[in-house]
Amino acid sequence: MILAMTNLLVTNARIATMRGGRYGEIGEGALLARDAAITWVGAMAELPGSARSGAEAVDAKGGLLTPGLVDCHTHLVYAGSRAREMEMRLAGKSYAEIAKAGGGIVSTVTATRAATNAQLRAATARRLEALMDEGVTTVEIKSGYGLDAEQELRCLRIARSLAADHAVSVSTTLLAAHTVPPEYACRADDYVETICTQMIPRASREGLASAVDGFCESIAFTPAQIRRVFDAAGRHGLRVKLHADQLSDSGGALLAAQYKALSADHLEYATDAGIEALARAGSVGVVLPGAFYYLRETKRPPVDAMRRHGLRMAIATDCNPGTSPTASLLTMANMACVLFGMTPEEALAGITCHAASALGLDDRGTLEAGKRADLALWDANEPGELVANIGGMRPSRVLFEGRVRP
Ligand code: DI6
Ligand code: FE
Numbered sequence: 001m002i003l004a005m006t007n008l009l010v011t012n013a014r015i016a017t018m019r020g021g022r023y024g025e026i027g028e029g030a031l032l033a034r035d036a037a038i039t040w041v042g043a044m045a046e047l048p049g050s051a052r053s054g055a056e057a058v059d060a061k062g063g064l065l066t067p068g069l070v071d072c073h074t075h076l077v078y079a080g081s082r083a084r085e086m087e088m089r090l091a092g093k094s095y096a097e098i099a100k101a102g103g104g105i106v107s108t109v110t111a112t113r114a115a116t117n118a119q120l121r122a123a124t125a126r127r128l129e130a131l132m133d134e135g136v137t138t139v140e141i142k143s144g145y146g147l148d149a150e151q152e153l154r155c156l157r158i159a160r161s162l163a164a165d166h167a168v169s170v171s172t173t174l175l176a177a178h179t180v181p182p183e184y185a186c187r188a189d190d191y192v193e194t195i196c197t198q199m200i201p202r203a204s205r206e207g208l209a210s211a212v213d214g215f216c217e218s219i220a221f222t223p224a225q226i227r228r229v230f231d232a233a234g235r236h237g238l239r240v241k242l243h244a245d246q247l248s249d250s251g252g253a254l255l256a257a258q259y260k261a262l263s264a265d266h267l268e269y270a271t272d273a274g275i276e277a278l279a280r281a282g283s284v285g286v287v288l289p290g291a292f293y294y295l296r297e298t299k300r301p302p303v304d305a306m307r308r309h310g311l312r313m314a315i316a317t318d319c320n321p322g323t324s325p326t327a328s329l330l331t332m333a334n335m336a337c338v339l340f341g342m343t344p345e346e347a348l349a350g351i352t353c354h355a356a357s358a359l360g361l362d363d364r365g366t367l368e369a370g371k372r373a374d375l376a377l378w379d380a381n382e383p384g385e386l387v388a389n390i391g392g393m394r395p396s397r398v399l400f401e402g403r404v405r406p
Helices: 083-090 095-100 105-114 117-133 149-164 188-205 223-235 252-258 272-281 289-294 303-309 329-340 344-350 353-358
Strands: 007-016 025-034 037-043 056-059 064-067 069-071 136-142 169-177 211-216 239-244 263-266 284-287 312-315 375-378 397-400
Touching (some): 007 375, 064 069, 069 329, 069 353, 083 095, 188 223, 211 223, 223 252, 284 353
Parallel strands (some): 169 211, 239 263, 284 312
Antiparallel strands (some): 375 397
8 A cells, every 4th residue: 555645643642652662651742753663752842843834734632642452362263152152151061162162262263264255355355444443553363273274365355355455453363283183183293283284384485474372281282292383383474473371381471482483372371481581582472361361360470470480471352252352452451451451651661562573573563753643542541541441442543544433
């Protein structure tokens, strides 16, 4: 998309810059952007005299300006519903039991494969638009419900195509190692071979994925299988992420750290050594309170250890039909505070700057010169309000690449 040159000036804003993961508030602030990048952020009193000429002006009228929100872990591309599984879980069946009985991920794979491109795109777009309504300007979208080369690449293509007609930035991740598809039943290693020799090379060659993810768990793939996937990703120039230690300690955090993963996600059962290793590796720890809540888990991710070791924490929706059917990132931020004991400041960093880091995107997530002009304006008096409410907050305006989103 070719954008005309634009100058943007936001005035009278209370600004949460989120620099360094802190609110970094500026009481009466202004922001300037040119060609979709921020050029200046500061106090109104210091606004350069020349700034007003020729700029599109947005008067924030005392409202709160934050970076556009970043949802760094979603499974938006799927068809069908798993509402029945909720009833089964409430009747006492576990997620693992339902998966073993043919429900779970495989049932969504069946529905997804059967959907036409138009159906799958429309269903995905609905969820994406719900995220955008809450101020999300960057979203990561994983494949993982296709589970053969054509279907996985189709899901990635659909995800990528949504950025063409939505004012949002989409980062795609190949999650072929989500579960073993029925045609490879009892031949998980053969499936891993297909991932390594066909899916990863094609996703890389066709420019369809920015990263490769895997589900390391007793009901999914072993650490040895994930290593093969990660080695293949490395050979094809792709960074990795991992669903790690969600339902049991499978050494996922340590494994992710060894491969300098962009992020390790879930982490309920991660050990102290695993958290320390992730921090040293420069990875981000992504907590997913929606899945914790929906599966009625009781073991919380070790937030204290994350703080102690200086592991950057992000929060995401994990939007998927089986374990986290939600498209509300702000509700997840609230839940990260209430359920996991994160502070509202940590939570806001977790859906802005640290979420951007979990995607390897260092050009966004804070309001400072040089970063993308992806902004959200809120009728709020202080940044904590975004997190204190249980969903329901909507930005009064969103600017994407320096332009007001229609
Ligand atoms: N962990 C999860 O919570 C989701 N995927 C994963 O690897 C669950 C996906 C599903 O149940 O459909
Ligand atoms: Fe997930």
